[in-house]
Amino acid sequence: MMLVLLHPAFWLFIGLVIVFANRRRMPGMPVGVIVALGAVLALMRAVEGSLETTVAGFRLVWFQADRLSLLFSLVFAIVALLGFLYGSHRMRAGETAAALLYAGSAIATVLAGDWITFFVFWEAMALSSVALIWQGGTAGARRAGMRYLLVHGAGGALLFAGIVLHLAGGGETSLGGLVSGSPPFWLILGAVAINAAIPPLHAWLTDAYPEASTSGSVFLSAFTTKTAVYALLRLFPGTEVLVPLGAAMALYGVVFAVIENDIRRLLGYHIVSQVGYMVAAVGIGTPLALNGAASHAFSHILYKALLFMGAGAAIEATGLRRLSDLGGISRHMRFAVAMYAVGALSISGAPLFNGFISKSMIVSAAGEEHLLWTELLLVLAAVGTFLSVGLKLPWFAFFGERRGVAVRPLPTNLLAAMGIGGALCLLYGLFPNLLYSRLPYLATYAPYTLDHVVSSAQLLLATGFVFYLARKKLTPSPGLALDTDWLYRVPLARMIAAATRALAAVGPVARTLRGETVTRLDNAARRLAAPGAPPRRRASFAFRAPIGWTVLFAAAAVVITWVVVWLRNPG
Amino acid sequence: MSRRAAAALGLVVVVLAGLDGLAFLSGAEHHGGFWNSVPLGDLALGALGAGLLAWFARRVLKPLLSRPESYYDGAGSP
Amino acid sequence: MRDVLPGLLVALPLLGAALVPLLAALSRRTTRVPALALHAAILAAALGLFGSVAAAGPIRYAVGGWPGPWGIELWFDGLSTLIAVLVAGIACFAAFAQTFGPGRDEAAPASTPLREGLLRGALLLLVGGLLGIVATRDVFNLFVFLEISSLAAYTLVASGGGRATVAAFRYLLAGTAAGSLYLFGVGFLYALTGTLNMDDLAARLPSVEADAALTVAVVLIAVGLSIKAALFPLHGWLPDTYVYSPTPTAGFIAAVMAKVSAYALLRLLGEVLAGTAAGAVVLDITLWLGVAGVVAGGILAVAQRAITRMLAWSSISAMGMILIGVGMGSALAITGALFHMAAHALAKGCLFFGAGGIRASRRGDDVEGWAGLGARAPWTLAALTVAALSMIGIPPTAGFFSKYYLLSASITTGGPAGIAAFAAIILSSLLATVYFLRVLEAVWFRTPGDAPDASGDSAGRQPVPVLPRPLAVPVVALAVLVLLTGIFARPFERHVLPDWESGTARITAEAP
Known part of the structure; x- marks a missing residue:
């Protein structure tokens, strides 16, 4: 029983029970913060090793801790803590429960040591994230959640099919052991690719994340895609097809972000872009690249949560979510804007911030392998990232033209969560060894060389100059941009409607x-x-x-x- | 852009170029691409890349994919 | 015990079916105690047999002391005792719901002790017929039990009044056609071999293999039983019957009725007639029709607005899945088919008891009517959620493992049929996700709007519970069973598989 206490997800599931039992008497928030803290502390004490139980003939390795899984579960627990703190002024029991289950399943997926446990929590993650999206409470959230469910249902089915094929073909129940190029390999890769939001399978993300509540999207930004990155690291290191996919993905998200008007959808496109770095790194497959993917996932979770918190702060304060409606509100929320800037500099890979210490690792790994095009695309994506997250979004949302938008004061807990998030981004940026000492693979890397610092400073400076010249042209306007979700929102929906009509009218x-x-x-x-x-x-x-x-x-x-x-x- | 701001910008560029040259002369290991080996190569790449991205997104992608907000309403989507 | 239980299991419900109405007619008082006691006794007998077979192997029981092949034999092994426990167990819940039920549906005639007694007798008769089908080793006797169970089912369905009467009539048309076809088939077999005992038949079939009449007999039997098992496209009776039946009946019929016919199909086609050339072809066709049924049932379930009708179409999809397993015929596939029978019976019983009860108390059968119910009755709706997740196939519910077995079996089967089965099962999970999560979203994430509500809040009366207790108890109990069945999947596999393998091996060995 004491061993169970070591499992961080256990804490979150206990929180779920407490929230459910007291759903009428108290809001779920304090419970969320406390159990997430418990999970973080449990992970601080966690050591490598594995625990298993045999349930009804199935050997379930429900706790397999090595450096890779501990790294991911630690950052998951930290971001859960931040999310609960951020949302504590408004999260109700239902949303807290969904978030607890979501975070807990993500951690349990990462710590799973066999296929069945992995699949169980992978599915629980999909279902609970849909629940979290539905907590957005609007008709838009309901429909986006249904679409999200459709895509992740397909992903779960692919994963299930892959696992069954793998086991039926004599595969071990312990996680891994996929034969490269075999049918289960491709099926499971497809399922993971859906969760990693690799275009054209990415539209569920940018479709649904902006529809959740402000705190909901902080949670959403962290778990699903990064669990997929973990799965890629665990199951598919060095799969070459991932390199071009990842590089294209990094640029794809950036380009769409330039024309996006919804602030959280813009940030969603940057999740796609940043995960592209990790996917490419997994494909490169050298120890340095894999370390880069793991550490970039770690950094990304922290600064992306911070960015979503900043966007959420603007929404909380004004009730508006479009760049074309916002503007000139920075005077009323200086601290939140400052913390957003920390996140923006982190994601842009500015020296001293945590994005720099991980992103440059991936770019260098591409350089070491002489993957010139990959490196070039990743550098271009970095430029575009700074252009839209670092400059366009804050300029049009927080600064720029004043539109007389009414601004409500922000609650303290929200600002506290942003403060902690910003502090963590700076801490890891200033002391990279805090992160590097936890990395799973054997590779050393020095981020703060003159070469690295100067080249990224040049890139950022040039981007800033271009934005300054082109800022009028980049003014956002109302409207939406079609993406691959169009395929199932229009043609597929029409086909299904036609098929049901045909089946319903079976003749005279x-x-x-x-x-x-x-x-x-x-x-x-x-x-x-x-x-x-x-x-x-x-x-x-x-x-x-x-x-x-x-x-x-x-x-x-x-x-x-x-x-x-x-x-x-x-x- | 004011005169002082332009001067400051110019100064920063000069300093960066100097540092770039220093890094080049120090013989430190360069990571990858040719643009790293050229003084101010990153600056040029950044300007070119940002300009290209902004141009492509605004001039090509936006006219192609932009729709009114109500586009999906009543499209029979789930 | 082993000497008494087999006879008792079949005799108890049939005797009870006669006694309970008689008692009601004579005493003019309620017969709830004897009826419930009988159901409990039947379940106890089934469980006793289950345990006895698990401990000491299969039982052959000669009715009236006349040994086969002249007398009628009953046969209990891992497969049949499992289905028997399922039937007897869900019958208990149905009887519980029927006895303490939430009152009648609006269309049903007024209740009297005699009418109640007759309906209780009909339920017992239905249970007796189904247990007879499960137990008997005689093909003609199987026909008799098939008709007994069908007649009892028509009565129970029609007791709902109104549309249920029409549904019962349609069910009767299909059921009679099915019964007649089966009887013709048995007639052919008897003319060919001169025996009705299944083991004897299996032994004698190779000598008449060349006879064309054998093909006709196999097809007649297969078509007859397929109608009863709602194999697509012979499923016409199913949706209306499930939707318009009174709730206790709907829960019971939806849970076990078609499955027992699928079990009979498995026994006859998969075991007795499997050796014949025609049998093999028919099994192949069954597989492909199962695939079609899984897909069509799923798509039409998505298209439904009414929840009970959606559940009915999902049943057609599930029956397709079971018959895919029967069609594949490997030991693993049979395990999957049987496990899906159990998983689906528990989950669908739970869902129909719940959906029927909510329809009656809220006067609504559409998704909107269920909006916000999760907040009002969290435990019952949580139970229904578990059942829905099992239908989708989310671990660790029972539905996950049945799909797991069937998928594994389709991989080992291979070929176009294996691939089609694999794809259809995966697709059905996806479709089930869509149609169940649509409901769950309304239940848990919407606030009740101005949905029609019969709770009478506005009139200042006591609010009616979302699901009356007599239905909530079976719903919660069945959901717990769904979870337990999932968790104990492996022991189940060990219980059923060896008996199936030894059974088919026995028949192959006895064939000269």
Whole structure:
């Protein structure tokens, strides 16, 4: 039993029980902060090793701690703590419960040592994140959640199919052991690619994350994609196809972010872009690149949560979410803007901030392997990142033209969470060894060389100059940009509607039965049951299966058999 | 841009170029691309890249993909 | 015990079916105690047999002391005792709901002790018929039990009045056609081999393999049983029957009725007739129709607005899945099929008891009517959520493991059929995600709008509970069972598989 206490997800699940039991009496918040703190402390004490239980014949390795899984679970626990603190002034029991389950499943997925445990929590993560999106409470959130569910349902099905194939082909139940190029390899890679938001499978992210509540999107920004990065690191290191995919992905997100108007969707595109760095690094597969992917995931979770907190602060203060509506509010929320700037400099890879110590590692790893195009694309993506997250978003949201937007004061807990997040970004940026000492692979790296610092300073300076010249042209305007979600929101939806209509109208027999016979029978029955009741003009039986068809098919089967038998045995 | 700001910017560029040259002369290991080996190469790449990205997104992508906010309303989507 | 229980298991419900209405007619008082006691006794007998078979191997029981192949034999092994426990167990819940039920649906005639007694008798008769099908080793006797169970089912369905009457009539048309086809098939078999005992039949079939009439017999039997098992496209009776039946009946029928027919199909086609050429072809066709049913049922479930009708179409999809397992025929596939019977019976029983009860208390059957119910009745809705997750196949619920077995089996089967089965099962999970999560979203994340509410808050009366207790108890209990079945999947596999393998091996060995 004491061993259970070591599992960080256990703390969050206990919190779930407490929140559920007290859902009417108290808001869930303090529970969330406390149990997340418990999870962080449990991870501080955690040592490498594994624990397993045999449940009904299945060997379940529910705690497999090595440097890689401990690194991810630690940052997951930290960001959960920040998220609960950030949202504590408004999160209700339902949202807290969803967030607890989501964070807990993400941690448990990362710590899973066998395929079944991994799959269980992977699915729990999908379901709880949908629940969290639905807590946004708007009709838009409901529909986006349904679409998100559709995509992740497909992802879960792929993963399930892959695991079953892997096990049926004699694979071990312990995580890993995929044979490169085999069908389970591709199926599971497909499932992970959906969760990692690799274009064209990324649209669920930018579609749904802006629809959650402000605190909801802080949680969402952290777990799903980074669990996928963890899965890539664990299962697919050195898979070469990931290199071009990752590099293209890094640039894809950046380009879409330039024209995006919704502040959280803009940040969502930058999740796609940043995860692109990690995907490319996993594909490169050298120890330095893998360390880069792991450390960039760690840094990214912290600064991206901070950025979403900043965007959420603007939304909390004004109720507006579009760049074209916001502007000139920085005077009213100086601390939040300052912390946002810390996050923006981190994601842009400015020296002294935590994005620098991890992003430069990936770029250098690409350089060491002489992947010139990859390196170039990643550098361009860094430029674009600073352009939209570091300059465009704050300029049009916080500074710029004053539009007379009413600004409410921000609650202390929200600012405290942002302060801690900003402090962590700076701490890891100033003392990179705090992070490097925890990295899983054997590779050394020195971020603060003159070369690295000067080149990133030049890039940022040039980008700033270009923005200064082109800022009028970059003014955001209302409207949305089509992305790959169009494929299932318009053509696929129409196809399904057409298919159901076709299935529903199964020919003249069905029509006759629906229109005439059944109505008559139905009315007769109604008269029988309640004399004097008015007859119905038409029975409203939707999508009924006509009984005549059943008999017809049965008769056809028998007659066909008869004929076949007779033809074969004449006489 | 005011005269003083332009002067400050110029100074920063000169300092960066000097540091770049220093790094080059010190023979420190360069990471990867050719643009690292050229003094102020990163500056040029940054300006070019940012300009290109902004131009592509605004002039090519936006006209192609931009739709009114109400585009998906009533499109029969789930 | 082993000498008495087999006979008792079949005799108890049939005797009870006669006694309970008689008692009601004579005493003119409620018969709830004897009826419930009988159901409990039947369940105890089934559990006793289950344990006895698990401990000491299969039981062959000659009715009236006449040994086969002349007398009627009953046969209990891991497969049949499992289905028997399932039938008897869910019957207990149905009887509980029927006895303490939430009152009648609006269309049903007024209740009297005699009418209640008759309906209780019909339920017992239905249970007796189903247990007979499960137990018997005689193909004609199986027909008799098939008709007994069908007649009892028509009565129970029609007791809902109104539309249920029409549904029962449609069910009767399909059921009669099914029964007649099956009987013709048995007639052919008897004319060919001169025996009705299954083991005897299996032994004699190779000598008549060349006869064309055998093909006709196999097809007639398969089509007849497929109608009863709602194999797509012979499923026409199912949706209306499930939707318009009174809730206790709907819960019971939806849970076990079609499954027992699928079990009979498995026994006859998969075991007795599997050796014949025609049997093999028919099993292949069954597999492909199962694939079609899984997909079509899933798509039409997505298209439904009414929740009970959505559940009915999801049942057609699930029956397709079971018959895919039967069609594949490997030991692993049979395990998957049986496990899916158990998993689906528990989950669908739970869902129909819940959905029927909520429909009655809220006067609404659409998703909007369920908005915000999670906050009002968290425990029952949590139970329904567990059942829905099992239908989707989320671990550790039972539905996950049945899909796991069936998928593994389809991989070992291989070929186009294996690939199609694999893809269909994966797709069905996806479709189930869509149609169940749509409901769960309304339940847990929406606030009740101006949905039609029969709770009478506005009139100042006591609010009616979302789900009356007589239905909430089975719902919660079944959800717990869904979880337990999932967690103890492996022991289950060990219980059922060896009996199936030894059973088929026995028949192959006895064939000369």
